[in-house]
Amino acid sequence: MDGWLLLIVVVFFASLLQTSTGFGFSIIGTPFLFLLYPIHTAVQINIVLSICLSSFMIYKIRKEINKQLLITLIKGSILGLIIGLAVYLYMDVQILKMTVGILIIFLTILLILKLTIKQSKKGDFLTGGISGLLTTSIGVPGPPLLLYFSSVGTNKATLRSTTLAYYLFVYFASLVMQIGFGGTSSEVWISSSIGLPSLIIGIFAGQLLFKWISQKTFKIITYIILLFTGLYLIITS
Template structure:
């Protein structure tokens, strides 16, 4: 029962953040789900709930999607999905968490120091590829997208809508590959079902907050989330 209460709180906070900023469900949800579930179960719960969130949100924000960028990200992700699933199946999750945590902290520090990135076609594809790899391996596609979009100064409306549309593809592909190659279990689906009401509540509250969040606040939240996630992944991997 205590685990289910914690699950509900985690999903509420993560969905609130995702809906109000366009990112954060996996970045917040997955690390904390590791506290109460085995790694593969936590990753699949996160992917299932993220898919539900994206399906619910996508219709209302579809006009803000950047179709050219979305296409590049999806094409790039395909190159990362396959190596990512092998990492999911065979690499020690603790080692992967340490590498990802260190990378997030390094890149976040560069962003805080006002590092800017020039958007190019190649970088769009590479960002999608890294995101795809992280999705099938640990269920967290957000950090590469967030770091890249923050560096190029993407508008928050475009960031939120384009990433949600991208998640629909990359999460569905990842879930199919994970279940096909490694299976699933009843605990995953029961836990996801229990968390759905808190997911929908977070979506409702997050849409309200999004209307009143300016770009500067948006950036500050970005940095805090990335620093927290990087530190958490490093500490939890030791």
């Protein structure tokens, strides 16, 4: 029962952050889910709830989506999803977590020091590929997108809507691949059902919060999320 209570609280705050910024559900939720469940179970619960969140939000934010960017990200993610599945099934995930954590912290520091790059289709494609790899392997697709979009100066509305639409595809594809090759368990679906009501409440609260977040505050939250993710990945590896 205590585990379910923690699940409900974590899902609420993770969905609140995801809905208000476009990022954060996996970044906040996954560390705590790893404390409650085995790695593969935690990853699948995170993916199922993320699909639900994106599905609830997609209609409301559909007009803000950058469709060309979305298509490029999806194309790039396909190869990454396949590579990430191999990591999920056969490779040492801890080494990947350590490497990604160090890289995220390094790049975040560069962003804080005002690193900027020019957006391009190659950059969009590569970002989608890395995000896809991290989705099927450890269930955390956000950091590559957050780093890339922050460095090219994407506005918060486009960032939130396009990434949520992208998540709907990449999470669904990842879940199908994981179940097809690695299976699933009743615990994944029971726990996801328990967390669903708090997910919905978090979505409504996050939509209200989004209206009050300025671009400057949004950027600060971005840096905090990235640094937290990097440190978490290093510590847990």
